[in-house]
Amino acid sequence: MRTLKIAKHDGRGEIFLSVQGEGRHQGTPSVFVRTSLCNLHCVWCDTDYTWNWAGTPYPHEKDGEPGYAKFEKSEEIIEMTPAEIVAAVRTFDCRHIVLTGGEPLLQQAGLIDVISLLRDADTDAGYHIEVETNGTLAPNPAFDASVDQYNVSPKLSNAYMEASLRIKADVSKFFASSEKAWFKFVVDREEDISEVLAMVRTFEIKSSRVYLMPQGRSADALTARQAWVEAQCAAHGFKFSDRLHVHEFGDRRGV
Numbered sequence: 001m002r003t004l005k006i007a008k009h010d011g012r013g014e015i016f017l018s019v020q021g022e023g024r025h026q027g028t029p030s031v032f033v034r035t036s037l038c039n040l041h042c043v044w045c046d047t048d049y050t051w052n053w054a055g056t057p058y059p060h061e062k063d064g065e066p067g068y069a070k071f072e073k074s075e076e077i078i079e080m081t082p083a084e085i086v087a088a089v090r091t092f093d094c095r096h097i098v099l100t101g102g103e104p105l106l107q108q109a110g111l112i113d114v115i116s117l118l119r120d121a122d123t124d125a126g127y128h129i130e131v132e133t134n135g136t137l138a139p140n141p142a143f144d145a146s147v148d149q150y151n152v153s154p155k156l157s158n159a160y161m162e163a164s165l166r167i168k169a170d171v172s173k174f175f176a177s178s179e180k181a182w183f184k185f186v187v188d189r190e191e192d193i194s195e196v197l198a199m200v201r202t203f204e205i206k207s208s209r210v211y212l213m214p215q216g217r218s219a220d221a222l223t224a225r226q227a228w229v230e231a232q233c234a235a236h237g238f239k240f241s242d243r244l245h246v247h248e249f250g251d252r253r254g255v
C-alpha cells in the first residue's frame with residue numbers, strides 16, 4: 001500500500017490536537033497532520049525540519065544560532081499508510097482536520113486516500129478538511145473535490161527565494177478563482193505590502209479573502225508588528241491573522 005512521508009516527532013508521526021492559530025478558522029480546535037517535504041526553502045520557515053536537510057545549500061535565519069544544524073532526512077520522516085494516519089487522527093474527538101507541512105500537495109495522491117478513509121469511517125456530522133499550501137502546486141481534480149478549504153500562503157521576497165520558484169501564475173490563478181481558497185501573506189516590511197497588492201491585482205484575488213499575518217517565531221516579535229499589520233489591513237480591505245499557537249507555545253513542535 002502507498003505510504004506517506006509524515007514529519008517524525010518523538011518517534012511517531014506529527015499528528016496532534018491543537019487550535020488552528022491562523023486565518024479563517026483561527027481558534028478552532030483541530031487535528032493537525034504534518035506531512036514532511038517541501039518544494040520551497042523559506043529563510044524564516046518554522047517547520048524547517050521538513051526540508052532543511054544536511055547537504056543542501058539553503059540558508060535559514062537560525063544558521064549560526066548555538067545548537068542549530070541542518071536536519072538528517074532519515075531521522076525526520078516516518079512512513080505511514082493512510083490507514084495508520086486515519087487511526088492516529090481518530091484517537092482525537094475532533095472533526096476539524098488541518099493537512100499541513102512542509103507542502104502537503106507534494107503528496108496529494110496519498111492524502112486523497114487519507115481523506116477518503118476518514119470519510120468512509122465517518123458516522124455523523126463529517127470531517128472538515130483544511131489544507132495549508134504555499135500555492136505553487138495545483139491540486140488535481142480528485143484532491144480538489146475532497147477538500148473543504150485551502151489556506152494558500154504565497155511567499156514574498158522576504159522568504160529569500162527567486163520569484164520563479166515561489167510564484168506560479170497558473171496555480172495562483174486557480175486558487176484565486178476557487179471558492180475554497182483563502183490567502184494568507186506573511187508580512188514584515190513596507191515592500192511586502194506592495195508585493196501583496198501586486199499579486200492581488202495580477203491574479204484577481206478577492207481582498208475579502210486575504211489575511212495579512214506578521215512574521216515572527218515568538219510572541220514578542222508578533223506583538224511588535226501587530227499594530228502595523230492591522231493598519232495595513234484596514235487600509236487595503238484585508239483581514240488580520242494572528243498566530244495563536246506562537247503566543248501560546250512559541251517555537252515548540254507538535255503542539
Ligand code: SF4
Nearest residue numbers: 038040042045102134
Ligand atoms: S513553503 Fe512553508 S513549509 Fe515550505 S519552506 Fe516555506 S514556510 Fe516552510
